[in-house]
Each structure stands twice: as C-alpha cells, then as structure tokens.
Amino acid sequence: NPRTRRMKKYSPEAFKFYMEQHVENVIKGYKARTSRRWQLEQEMNKFSLNDASKSEMRKMLFQKESNYIRLKRAKIDLSMFDMI
Amino acid sequence: MCKICVLRFKMSFLFSNRHNKTFKPHKSIPEGSHQHELMRHAAATLGSGNLQLAVALPEGEDLNEWIAVNTVDFFNQINMLYGTIAEFCTPTKCEVMSAGPKYEYHWADGVTIKKPIKCSAPRYIDYLMSWVQCQLDNEEVFPSAVGVPFSKNFMSIAKTILKRLFRVYAHIYHQHFSDVMGLGEEAHLNTSFKHFIYFVQEFNLIDRRELAPLQELIDKLISRDKEKYK
Numbered sequence: 001n002p003r004t005r006r007m008k009k010y011s012p013e014a015f016k017f018y019m020e021q022h023v024e025n026v027i028k029g030y031k032a033r034t035s036r037r038w039q040l041e042q043e044m045n046k047f048s049l050n051d052a053s054k055s056e057m058r059k060m061l062f063q064k065e066s067n068y069i070r071l072k073r074a075k076i077d078l079s080m081f082d083m084i
Numbered sequence: 085m086c087k088i089c090v091l092r093f094k095m096s097f098l099f100s101n102r103h104n105k106t107f108k109p110h111k112s113i114p115e116g117s118h119q120h121e122l123m124r125h126a127a128a129t130l131g132s133g134n135l136q137l138a139v140a141l142p143e144g145e146d147l148n149e150w151i152a153v154n155t156v157d158f159f160n161q162i163n164m165l166y167g168t169i170a171e172f173c174t175p176t177k178c179e180v181m182s183a184g185p186k187y188e189y190h191w192a193d194g195v196t197i198k199k200p201i202k203c204s205a206p207r208y209i210d211y212l213m214s215w216v217q218c219q220l221d222n223e224e225v226f227p228s229a230v231g232v233p234f235s236k237n238f239m240s241i242a243k244t245i246l247k248r249l250f251r252v253y254a255h256i257y258h259q260h261f262s263d264v265m266g267l268g269e270e271a272h273l274n275t276s277f278k279h280f281i282y283f284v285q286e287f288n289l290i291d292r293r294e295l296a297p298l299q300e301l302i303d304k305l306i307s308r309d310k311e312k313y314k
C-alpha cells in the first residue's frame with residue numbers, strides 16, 4: 001500500500017483568510033512584477049545604455065524574478081513561524 | 085561605479101521590502117477576534133482584479149518554473165479547502181469517488197497500485213493528495229534550490245498532478261457544495277477554481293474531456309468575467 005497521510009482538517013476561517021490574502025497577493029505580485037520590468041526600462045533609458053548592455057540587464061532581471069519564485073516554493077518549516 | 089553597477093544596485097532595491105511579505109501565518113485565527121472581523125471585510129473584495137491577466141507566462145520566465153510555483157499554490161488551496169469539508173466526506177456518505185452521477189474515478193498511481201481500485205472518496209482523495217505531496221517533495225521533480233534544472237519529464241508529471249487535483253474540485257462541487265455553502269466559503273471555492281481553470285487553459289494542461297464534469301460551471305465562471313472585464 002502507498003504511503004498515505006490522513007487528511008488534515010482546516011477551519012473554514014483559515015481557508016477563507018488564506019484565499020482572500022492569496023488572491024490579493026496574486027494580483028499585487030503581477031502588478032509589482034510588471035512595474036519592476038517597466039522601472040528597469042526607465043532607468044536604462046536614463047543611463048542611455050547601449051542595446052547589448054540593455055539586453056544583459058533584462059536577462060539579469062528575468063533571472064532574479066525566476067529565482068524569486070523558486071524561493072517562494074522552497075519548503076518552509078511552519079514551526080519556525082510560531083514565535084512571531 | 086560604472087553604469088551597469090549602478091543599475092545592478094538599483095535592481096536589488098526593486099526586490100527589497102518583499103521578503104517579509106511572502107509568508108503570513110494564518111494557522112489559528114480565533115473566532116470573534118479583530119482578525120476575524122478583518123476577514124469578514126476582506127470577503128467583499130474577493131475576486132476583485134482580473135486573475136486571467138495574472139496567469140500568463142511573465143516575460144523572460146521559464147515555463148516549468150511558472151507551472152511549478154502555481155501547481156504548489158493550487159495544491160495548498162485544495163488541501164485546505166478539502167480540509168474544511170473532510171468531516172462531511174465519509175466512506176459511508178461518499179462510498180465512491182464521484183463527480184455527479186455520470187463520473188466515477190478509480191484510483192491507480194501506476195507504481196504501487198497499477199490496477200485501478202474502486203474506493204471511497206475520502207480514501208481516493210487521501211491517496212491522491214499523498215501522491216501529489218510526494219511529487220512536490222521530490223527534489224528531482226520540483227527542485228527547490230536556485231540553479232537546479234527541472235527534469236525532462238517535469239511537464240508530463242505536472243499535467244498528471246493538475247488533472248488529479250481537478251477531480252477533487254469536481255467531487256467537492258458535485259457532492260459537497262451544500263457543505264461549502266453551509267460554511268459560507270462558496271466565493272472562495274469559486275475564486276480558487278476559476279484561477280485554476282484560467283491557469284490550465286492558458287497552457288493547455290488538462291484535456292477537455294477531463295474537464296467535462298464541470299464544463300457548465302467553467303463556462304459560467306468565465307463568461308461572467310468576460311462581462312466584468314470587457
């Protein structure tokens with residue numbers, strides 16, 4: 001038999017709160033990411049970078065964004081947060 | 085400092101002030117507390133903002149990375165959601181894993197259980213969620229360290245995960261919607277499911293025939309948004 005884990009019970013309040021926060025964060029995250037991308041273009045124009053440097057900087061931002069979402073997925077030990 | 089260094093330095097600031105927002109403990113919110121009041125207020129704004137825009141692959145992002153982070157999110161939502169109605173989903177009330185009278189699911193994972201077995205819904209969902217958890221915890225499938233690449237079969241595993249998670253939504257909608265209403269969480273379920281559907285449709289992750297048990301609802305949720313954001 002495969003390993004199973006009895007399904008944990010959650011309070012509806014916890015689920016609702018989680019969802020409300022989550023939807024807000026999804027929209028906020030989307031806007032923030034779009035705005036970082038835009039800010040970078042603004043800054044690069046200010047510094048009048050050449051095309052090669054510009055594309056280098058964009059790559060750097062994409063990499064940072066990508067690393068950031070990977071870290072979001074990193075396993076978080078819930079017990080660490082009990083102290084707060 | 086050269087121009088590039090200045091920009092690099094600035095770029096790091098684009099990311100600051102975010103890391104403390106990525107996790108908010110939400111484990112125990114006592115009834116009647118201030119937070120509980122806040123939650124009630126927030127309910128009205130649930131679903132504001134167009135989730136369809138937010139599912140698209142961001143410029144420059146790796147498709148696997150994007151699918152991975154979203155899959156983990158959907159798993160967490162479904163896990164909590166089912167946890168709220170688990171007490172109503174018993175082997176006697178839900179003898180088989182079904183989504184309405186027309187659809188019945190039998191469990192097989194292709195590894196430990198090769199021949200599909202007919203089992204109760206709680207048992208099936210237990211198998212299913214344990215199997216998904218196992219995939220998410222597997223560093224070879226879902227690498228969590230920065231720089232580790234995804235395996236070649238990542239996409240096919242992700243598709244199987246999402247196809248199976250869909251069945252939990254389907255069971256809840258068909259067999260437990262009155263329980264969901266009783267708990268007053270139907271707006272939350274709808275929002276979670278709508279986001280899920282936008283996501284799987286954007287990248288064609290689930291076959292249309294798998295979605296059949298909830299097709300009507302899907303059409304309804306999406307047409308309502310089309311009205312709202314046209």
Ligand SMILES: [Zn+2]
Binds near residue numbers: 174178259
């Ligand atoms: Zn059930």
